[in-house]
Amino acid sequence: MIQVCSRCGTRWNVRDRQREWCPRCQGALLAPSGFAPASEWSPRSATPGPGPQGPAPQLPAGYRWIAVRPGAPPPPRARRRPLGPTPRYMSIPRWGLIEHFETRPDAAPHAHHGPTGAVARATLLVTMGVLAATAFIHAVRYALLLVNRTVLLNPFVAGAATWLAVALSVLSLFLVIGSILVLTNWLIARRGAAYAYHGQTDPRGVWQLRAGCLIPLVNLLFAPVFVTELATLENKSSVLRRPITVWWIVWVLSTVLSAFSIATSFATDPQGIADNTVTTTVAYLTALAAFLLTHQVLAGFERTPVSRPVKRWVMVPSDASTTTSAATPAAEPESARAVESDGQNPAA
Template structure:
């Protein structure tokens, strides 16, 4: 018997062609971590968080020194238990170290913030920062040197930036610089008095040194709290409320 005829194969349609590669469902949105980030915003956020933290630590250290001062005053007229003396001494040491670490972290964050502010200002004007990074960090981080160095670095950035704000940011910078100079002067006085107290056995001198250190820590904590919104204003991330609305005198 003849074999049955084979079924005919259907003719396939021509392979489609496209002028461009189709992108049906192939578009992948960029990941958040791949998006460009603003280094000034990051450094400002890191600096303000460090300043809030150091304000709390300095306030706690000031309170501990006040307690130690009260104990020293009481000890002038009557003896105190040994355990209270040891406990208060350890508390002063621990909170003093915590304050020192907090100040170092905030100072390093400040140096990075100054560097990013200068980079943004010079790049927006079409230039590169003429000062080396190590010089910027040294002028903004080294104690006492940054009393003059940091305001001068920010002043150079403001001159290049030429922000049309009527000089409000310049006035904010002047106030920050003046307050920072006062904080350093008080801290230097307390440090010198504390060194002098270590060279004498006078309980009164020791108590006065504790009072000065407590006051210096309180002033530093207040400055850190006060400076946070002003740092954000200098960076351009806070509303400027420096100038109040003009008032008119109306005759009754």
């Protein structure tokens, strides 16, 4: 008596006793088939039929061939653990949505901090005011010298004019030096910010910029070059080329007049003193003009910050649209529909 396991498909010869469970996998055994091991569908008793291999053996109803690997049955599959309820959030979770990029300190361009444009402009305005007052007091002193040729001046008036001119001259000297220092620091900071905005480092070192702007006579050559480089970097050379050139020429002229005024200040005769007073007055007026042009150049840079370049991208029509619009005449405000038919003269 043969019974087949419904789970693993093993055929068991139970002889004359019917069983219910498979000894291998504990599966349920099917009902006895009543065929002996050497049945008609056994490979041993299969009779060859027509053809090279003969007909396929016929299985009883309710049976099918199952390929079973030899040996012990495979272990049962492990059941997956329940995943639990679906997580719910009262708000959008922020974890994993922010990326932090650590930048090495030496990798980022270093921007130098200096005085702002407002501080530089205020310093220039104060210096220009003192220079104007100094030029005015020297002009008054020259007028007193002319009056003194025929009329004896009051000692208090002559002393006040002389010492006031000296005090204002000293104050002007300190303010000019302070303004040059402030403008140098502003130029260094502005160049550092401009190069940092473009992801670069200023090719000229701080010591080179300070030496080129603070050393007398050397600054006449290098300081305008530094300012021109900054204007080119910020795409403002077309706007500031002329103001920078005029400022450069007036600055050189002011330096020459100042040097000549200092060289002739040791005169002791009345005519030499009068000539030196005129030269000093003109030198102060030229210095005032140079600082006025410096303020104009500074305002040209400070008109737009470094983070907002002058160049702007605007929408323009394509070539096809431009060609079509150029070939098509301008539309009239009224309808262009012809009143008369083509080929006919209009009515009289």
